[in-house]
Amino acid sequence: MGQQSPAIHTQNLCRHYQMGETVIPAVDNVSLTVAAGEFVALLGQSGSGKSSLLNLLAGLDRPSSGTVFVHGNDLARLSRQELARFRLRTVGMVFQSFNLIPSMTLLENVELPLRFAEVDRAQRETLCREALGRVGLSGRVDHRPVELSGGEQQRAALARALINRPDVLLADEPTGNLDSRTGIEIMNLIREFNESLAMTVVLVTHERAVAERYAERMIFLGDGKVVDDQVIENRDTEFANKDAR
Amino acid sequence: MRFYDVAELAVRNLRESVLRNSLTTIGISVGVASLVAMLSLGIGLQQLANRRLEKSGLFDTVIVTSRRDLRNFGREQEQSGATPAESPSLDEAARQQIEHIANVTEAYPDIRFVTELRYEDKPHLTMVAGLPFSSRNNEAFDEMAGTFFSSQDAPEAILQKSFAEQLLGKTSRGDANMKVPDLAKPLLGKEITLRYAERAATSPEPSGTADSGYSVVSRETKLKIVGICDVDPDSLRQQGRARVFVPLNLAQGLHVMQPSDLRDTTNMLGGKSTYTTVEVRVKNPKYVQDVEDTIKKMGFNTFSIVDATKNLRQFFAVLDLFLGIFGSLALAVASIGIVNTLVMAILERRREIGIMKAIGAGDTDVKSLFFAEAGVMGAFGGAVGVTLGWIIGRAINFGANIYLKRQHFPPEQIWFVPWWLGFAAIAFAVAVSLISGVYPAGRAARLDPVEALRYQ
Numbered sequence: 001m002g003q004q005s006p007a008i009h010t011q012n013l014c015r016h017y018q019m020g021e022t023v024i025p026a027v028d029n030v031s032l033t034v035a036a037g038e039f040v041a042l043l044g045q046s047g048s049g050k051s052s053l054l055n056l057l058a059g060l061d062r063p064s065s066g067t068v069f070v071h072g073n074d075l076a077r078l079s080r081q082e083l084a085r086f087r088l089r090t091v092g093m094v095f096q097s098f099n100l101i102p103s104m105t106l107l108e109n110v111e112l113p114l115r116f117a118e119v120d121r122a123q124r125e126t127l128c129r130e131a132l133g134r135v136g137l138s139g140r141v142d143h144r145p146v147e148l149s150g151g152e153q154q155r156a157a158l159a160r161a162l163i164n165r166p167d168v169l170l171a172d173e174p175t176g177n178l179d180s181r182t183g184i185e186i187m188n189l190i191r192e193f194n195e196s197l198a199m200t201v202v203l204v205t206h207e208r209a210v211a212e213r214y215a216e217r218m219i220f221l222g223d224g225k226v227v228d229d230q231v232i233e234n235r236d237t238e239f240a241n242k243d244a245r
Numbered sequence: 246m247r248f249y250d251v252a253e254l255a256v257r258n259l260r261e262s263v264l265r266n267s268l269t270t271i272g273i274s275v276g277v278a279s280l281v282a283m284l285s286l287g288i289g290l291q292q293l294a295n296r297r298l299e300k301s302g303l304f305d306t307v308i309v310t311s312r313r314d315l316r317n318f319g320r321e322q323e324q325s326g327a328t329p330a331e332s333p334s335l336d337e338a339a340r341q342q343i344e345h346i347a348n349v350t351e352a353y354p355d356i357r358f359v360t361e362l363r364y365e366d367k368p369h370l371t372m373v374a375g376l377p378f379s380s381r382n383n384e385a386f387d388e389m390a391g392t393f394f395s396s397q398d399a400p401e402a403i404l405q406k407s408f409a410e411q412l413l414g415k416t417s418r419g420d421a422n423m424k425v426p427d428l429a430k431p432l433l434g435k436e437i438t439l440r441y442a443e444r445a446a447t448s449p450e451p452s453g454t455a456d457s458g459y460s461v462v463s464r465e466t467k468l469k470i471v472g473i474c475d476v477d478p479d480s481l482r483q484q485g486r487a488r489v490f491v492p493l494n495l496a497q498g499l500h501v502m503q504p505s506d507l508r509d510t511t512n513m514l515g516g517k518s519t520y521t522t523v524e525v526r527v528k529n530p531k532y533v534q535d536v537e538d539t540i541k542k543m544g545f546n547t548f549s550i551v552d553a554t555k556n557l558r559q560f561f562a563v564l565d566l567f568l569g570i571f572g573s574l575a576l577a578v579a580s581i582g583i584v585n586t587l588v589m590a591i592l593e594r595r596r597e598i599g600i601m602k603a604i605g606a607g608d609t610d611v612k613s614l615f616f617a618e619a620g621v622m623g624a625f626g627g628a629v630g631v632t633l634g635w636i637i638g639r640a641i642n643f644g645a646n647i648y649l650k651r652q653h654f655p656p657e658q659i660w661f662v663p664w665w666l667g668f669a670a671i672a673f674a675v676a677v678s679l680i681s682g683v684y685p686a687g688r689a690a691r692l693d694p695v696e697a698l699r700y701q
Contacts, residue, residue, distance in 0.1 A: 058601060059693045081607050088605025099600045099698070103261050115250045116605045159602060 005072070006036035007168055007200040008057060013066035015052050015224075026052035028224035029066070034217075036071075036167070037198040039191065041211030044221035045132075050204040051172055053221065057202060058091050058170050059083040071167050088116055091168045092161030096176035098153040100145040100160070106132060107141040110160045117164055131159040135189060151182030157187055168200045169193065175210060185215050246610045255617035262590065269579075269586040270626040276576030277630025277674045281662060282637045283572035284670075287565040289638075289660035294557060295530075297384065304530040307537050309352075309523040311335040332544040336519045339543070343525055346539050348532035353377045353566040356496040357487050358503065363438040364412045371408055373439065374487030375496025379526065387655065391472030392431030398494035402437060403472040408488035412437075428475045436503060439491075440465045442502040461502055545691035576674065579626070580681040583619055587685030590618070591692075598689055599697025608690035615686035616679060623678025627671035634670070635662050 015027040027049045034040050042050045055061040056068055059075050068075045071090050078086060087093075100109045110128045119127070132141055135155035145153050154174060161169060171190060175183030193216050205211055211218050212232060220228035235242045246254075259266045259581040298304045312332035335340055344352040356375040361368050380386070381393040386403075394401050409428040443462045468491060503521060527536050537547045591598070598611055646656040654694070 055695050058603070060698075081609070083609075084602065084605060084607030088607075093603050095603075097697070099596075099603070101597055101600060105258070112601065113604045115246055115254070116601075116607070118247050118250075132292065149512055164605070 003160075006033045006069075007034070007036040007038065007071055008032070008202070009067075009069040010056075011067045012052075013056060014064045015045070015049075015056055015061060016064045022177070025224045027056060027063070030221075030226055031066075032219060032226060032229070034200060034202065036200055037194070038217060039183050039194045039201045039203070039215045040217045040219060041203045041205055041215035042219050042221060043205060043208060043211055045206065045225075046181045048221040049224035052222055052224070054170050054172050054202065054204050057168075058093055059213075063215070088113060089164060090166055091170055092166040094154070094161050094169065094171040094174045096173035098145065098150070098157045098177070099158055100153055102145050105142050105144055106137060106148070106156045106159075109145070109156060110163055113160060113164050114187050127163060131163050132156065135159045149182070150178050151185060154178060154182075154186050155189065158186065158193075162193060162197075162199075165197075166199070168202065170202050170204075172204045173206070174203070175205070175207070190214070246606075246613060251613045251617045252621070253611075254614055255621050258590075258594075258614070259618055259621060261284050263591075265586055265589065266622060269582045270622050270629070272579035272582040273576070273623060273626025273674055273678065274630040274633055276573075276677075277670050278570030278637060279575040280569065280634035281631055281634025281666060281670050282641070282660075283568035284565060284666055285634065285638045285660050285662045286641065287561065287568040287627070288663060288666065289642075289658060290564070292559040292661055293657055293659055298530065300555070305527045305533065305551060307525040307527065307533060307540065308355075309335065309525055309540055310521070310546045310548075311519065312544060312546055328440040334519045335521075335523055335545060339545070340520065340523050341502065342543065343523060343540060346525075346536055348528045349536055350526045350528055351377065351379060352523050352525045353493055354497070354520040355524050356493065356501070356503070358441065358501045360442075361440045362489060363440065364435070366605035369408070369411060371411075371489055372487040373441075373489045373491060373495035376403070376490045376495045385474050386472070387427070389472045389474040390425045391433045391470075393472060394492045395471070396492070398492050398498060400466060400468050400495060401471045401492065402439075402468040403474060403490045404432065404470060405488040405490075406473060406475050409473045425473050428641070432470050432473060435470050436467050437470060437489075438465050439468055441499060444500050444502045464499070466499070466644045560565070576677055580677050583622060583681035584677050584685060586622075586689070587615055587619060587682060591615075591685055591689045595692065595697050598692050599694045599700065602692070602694035603698060611692075612686040612690040615689050616682045619678040619682025619686070620675050623675040624671060626678070627674030629672050630674060631662075631667045635667075638662060668684070 009032075011031050013027055013030040014025065017024045017026055022050075030049075030053060035235060042053060044050050046116070052061070056063055056075070057070060059073075059078070063076050065148070066076075070086070073082075073086050073090065075083065075086070100106075101112070104112070107128050110131055111124050114124045114127060129138070129141060135158055137152060137155055137159065140148060140152060140156075144157070148156070154177075158174075169190065174186055174190065178186060187210060190201060190203070193199050201215075203211065203215060216232055218228075218230045218232065219226055220230075311334060339353060340352050343349065354375075357372055359370065359372050361370055362373070363369070376394075378394065378397045389403070391403070393403070406425055406428060409425075409432055410423060413428065413431060415423055417429075443463055443464045445460050445462045448580055525536060525540070527533050535551050537549055540547050601611060642658060642660045645659050649656060
């Protein structure tokens with residue numbers, strides 16, 4: 001892994017928000033490196049800067065200072081159009097609240113990134129059905145999100161995040177709105193993709209147990225700073241798989 | 246995003262807020278309908294005026310005279326071009342040459358003569374004129390009692406109302422309000438006798454010189470009265486208006502002694518007959534000027550009232566402009582509705598925009614989507630508006646014709662939607678909608694995805 005170029009690299013990364021006369025350092029001098037294919041969990045309490053850091057890594061937000069490189073893209077220097085392209089091709093995002101478009105069916109939701117990527121209509125449907133099949137939703141393609149359980153919605157969101165075969169999956173508390181059993185199913189899926197596709201995963205969670213079960217590394221944030229960075233030596237892969245069964 | 250994807254998403258988004266988008270679209274439709282109805286009215290009125298003018302034969306006619314004619318002496322146009330002595334004679338060859346000029350439909354000699362007509366053994370002196378067969382389309386005959394000539398040389402006559410009154414001795418009693426049908430009843434089918442002086446050519450001199458001559462013989466022929474017309478078909482002429490009309494070919498065949506005959510004799514034209522005046526009909530009033538110029542170059546004098554049509558066209562251009570501006574006002578109001586609808590849509594779909602940006606939509610994609618929504622509303626509103634405008638126009642036509650009928654006027658099409666206006670109105674509606682979409686689309690594209698995703 002040490003020989004490979006890192007998937008993510010930040011140097012003195014800051015994101016400060018101005019609230020009246022007060023400056024709030026949501027992300028403060030964060031320097032970290034994530035190797036390609038690595039499964040990293042960002043942990044911390046509410047307001048610790050986990051989601052702000054994830055937004056910076058996703059190219060949804062721009063840093064106040066410092067640098068952030070994701071698969072060779074210097075995100076601070078990319079134009080708005082280049083950032084959109086980066087979000088389309090390089091990263092996939094999964095959110096706590098699923099963020100599916102309620103007026104669209106699952107198939108249409110998953111198809112949306114392919115529309116932005118200008119993939120042919122005929123090819124799109126095949127890819128979407130395939131992706132939804134992989135997350136176990138073959139029979140629900142024409143359902144709207146409101147007709148599905150939370151777990152099914154999150155699986156659909158996962159299918160949408162992965163439809164353009166991104167290099168990095170960024171998951172912002174993907175199990176936060178799910179019961180524990182459904183949460184495990186989703187985490188198993190994420191780890192399966194991490195392993196089978198060698199996809200880098202950055203998982204934001206405030207549940208240490210989840211991080212310990214699935215991640216290879218835990219980065220702890222507090223007040224926007226990295227307060228600890230631990231590699232999990234003995235990840236229990238069997239434990240997770242057992243749960244899923 | 247590809248065009249059809251943008252269009253498809255736009256339509257499905259519009260379907261999500263059916264009521265609001267329908268109301269906005271109805272606003273556009275009303276705007277377009279008002280624009281179409283106004284412009285169609287302007288176009289219809291212009292066409293009505295053109296039809297009337299074309300039928301009157303006033304604006305598509307060029308009167309051609311010879312510069313040798315003493316009556317033209319001292320006129321302005323004689324100051325340039327051929328002098329009277331150099332100018333050609335207005336004879337049959339010249340008439341045929343004129344008839345072959347581009348956009349000329351016909352050129353015929355003006356044959357008119359003052360003569361005596363006898364009806365029930367009473368003599369009546371009046372001006373008789375030959376009418377070409379094409380005159381049957383003249384508006385003067387629209388309300389004629391009886392029929393037009395049955396053939397190009399039928400021994401038939403059409404009387405002008407005042408002459409019919411004279412024949413029946415009505416004018417002397419001061420009964421000027423008699424209606425044409427009342428006059429026609431006792432006269433139609435009756436015979437009148439036309440007495441005239443025929444110009445009979447004598448045989449050429451045996452010596453073979455160019456000297457020639459003719460004799461004048463008194464003749465008479467019987468004519469059947471076939472029509473009585475109210476309006477004067479000869480209204481272009483200030484003087485010498487005829488009150489009895491006969492088919493032109495018949496008039497030519499009579500070889501009635503013309504004022505030019507005497508001049509031709511003195512000009513020693515070798516016995517060739519010339520015309521005093523040739524009337525030229527042009528396809529459309531807009532060609533009159535060109536035809537006049539060509540005839541002038543041939544060395545003849547011309548006269549037309551083309552300037553009047555120029556002024557008329559200018560008037561309708563201004564009228565159309567104003568009607569268009571008034572019609573567009575409703576569309577301008579509708580465009581504010583589009584801005585409002587799209588701004589509301591941005592507020593409602595803020596989170597959706599955030600999601601789209603998070604999964605890879607660029608500013609251009611978001612902008613295109615809102616533009617497309619505005620464009621679809623414009624196109625749909627435009628199409629409905631054109632249909633609505635067409636229906637309004639039909640209703641106006643229907644109502645106007647009921648009114649005209651009550652006023653004893655013939656029905657008219659005062660409103661007309663040309664196909665290009667339908668397409669132009671839809672295109673205009675789309676353009677206005679797209680312009681209205683500039684601000685909302687720009688605003689949607691500039692949304693910060695992080696902020697948008699936080700929005701509940």
